[in-house]
Amino acid sequence: MKRKLKTDEYCPEYAAKLVAWFKNAPLYHTEMHTVYSKKSDKCEEVAEKVPAPCPTFVRFADEIGVAVGSLARWREKYPEFAEAYLKAELYQEEWLMNAAGLGFYNSSMSISALKANHGWVEKSDVKNKADDELKQVLVRFVKTEGNRLQQADRADENEGGDDEEGYRADSGSVCAVDDEKIQD
Secondary structure: OOOOOOOOOOOOHHHHHHHHHHHOOOOEEEEEEEEEEOOOOEEEEEEEEEEOOOOOHHHHHHHHOOOHHHHHHHHHHOHHHHHHHHHHHHHHHHHHHHHHHOOOOOHHHHHHHHHHHHOOOOHHHOOOHHHHHOEEEEEEEEOOHHHHHHHHHHHHHHOOOEOOOOOEOOOOEEEEEEEEEOOO
């Protein structure tokens, strides 16, 4: 039976143990089964690959006999453990990709775990880069003497849609364009 450690009792070798535990986590283990073969009319031993449990920080904490909260406190207090924790997360990410790629785990579940725990996003989830550069453009129309005559002629042809001075609101020359970034 393992001795339970105090939650704040840290040993420097835990950093190396953490990395090794995630790095060396098996994807599967082999189980032998006896099966009857109709062809040979004999029982045969068959090896079957069975998925191994996903390496997690909860399992590691249990392995060394501490509460999982201790790992978080050690990350904050000991830089070497924080670095080891980051490496362990990368090995866990790789493990999930390999386990799903080899068909040991459901790919949808693996993708969900990678999104939730490793920051993965689908392209449709990524904010469009062009959204950061959207600008609001204000276009002002000016009434010039030349425009006034042209617009008055058009207004006579269209009969309606004019403002009180006989100018159409949707015609004129561009005087200025003011660019300003749209606020999020």
